[in-house]
């Protein structure tokens with residue numbers, strides 16, 4: 167699918183889609199509970215992968231009028247009847263590897279071409295220390311993964327620099343074992359807000375987990391717990407909303423994004439970043455409304471350690487801002503659906519922008535964008551970020567645009583409802 171974007175501004179009000187991260191967790195923890203309703207979930211390719219995996223592991227899940235009704239497995243997932251294919255979803259692969267560790271038997275997990283290149287080494291190693299044999303069939307730490315259940319609590323350490331999803335996955339599985347677990351994080355924990363999202367929903371489900379952040383972060387997880395997530399309303403997604411907010415800021419227009427209530431999402435940081443860049447922005451937290459008034463933007467320095475998914479958005483903002491934008495502490499952004507630091511550098515250069523790519527950093531000199539034929543790298547966040555860059559440049563196409571179905575299936579409809587001239591060509 168290819169999208170053609172003409173130079174336009176955006177104007178009006180739009181409802182942010184539900185959070186992908188909260189939806190994954192609500193479905194997973196709901197499936198480990200007895201009975202649960204997940205209200206207003208995100209239904210996208212990635213969350214469908216989690217629904218599919220939870221069903222394979224024994225949960226019954228039915229969608230009715232947009233809500234998910236779950237009959238869960240009460241902490242005891244079943245041996246899956248077939249290989250579990252989780253498509254493109256890193257979150258699903260990591261969470262289900264841990265859930266499969268609770269199975270009394272063997273599970274096999276795989277995914278698409280992109281997912282089968284993403285690292286899982288630290289998760290495989292720590293699960294080994296917790297009594298689970300996980301075999302990467304190609305012996306490269308990537309899926310396909312064969313998981314022989316038998317998770318037991320123990321004292322273990324895990325590297326936090328590659329993905330927080332390993333830690334979230336263990337926090338979900340370990341309370342259901344029969345011995346207590348102490349999990350220490352080695353080195354810096356990147357993407358920490360996602361762990362806070364996990365802890366929030368686990369606590370809502372009645373779980374008890376203690377966090378000790380004195381030196382390195384340590385989680386103490388009592389054993390023999392059960393989950394009782396009953397009725398969960400998914401909040402709006404700040405990562406998805408970042409494209410709408412940035413589109414208004416970049417095209418000098420006024421947009422209101424609704425369904426933006428405070429939560430544990432690190433990507434709420436987009437509001438402060440836009441403010442720092444000089445956009446007019448206000449957040450009515452009680453009513454969940456963020457209003458942006460586009461103005462001339464200036465470059466910023468952003469530490470991306472906690473907010474990797476904002477990097478493509480910040481990169482296009484930096485490309486139109488006056489002066490230099492530096493996005494640092496971003497090496498983990500290379501381990502996503504594609505190497506997003508490299509992909510953004512390559513595509514922005516095609517638009518005439520000066521970009522310097524370092525191992526954990528992008529340095530962007532803002533300027534005038536020229537319309538170009540761009541590659542979306544089969545990556546939803548690259549496609550959405552380049553689409554809004556196209557609104558400024560005009561005469562731009564982006565291929566592999568179908569990847570928006572991963573996290574934000576209504577993206578093109580939403581930007582069109584704001585007046586953007588975006589034409590989708592299905593071929």
Ligand SMILES: O=C(O)C1=C[C@@H](OP(=O)(O)O)[C@@H](O)[C@H](O)C1
Pocket residue numbers: 186187190257328329330331334356357360474475498
């Ligand atoms: O746990 C989650 O929901 C996510 C964690 C982040 O990944 P890492 O922890 O791998 O950085 C983020 O990039 C991803 O989109 C969603």
Ligand SMILES: C=C(OP(=O)(O)O)C(=O)O
Pocket residue numbers: 212254255256257258475502503547573
């Ligand atoms: C990296 C992402 O998701 P996941 O890790 O679940 O594939 C994302 O949504 O940008």
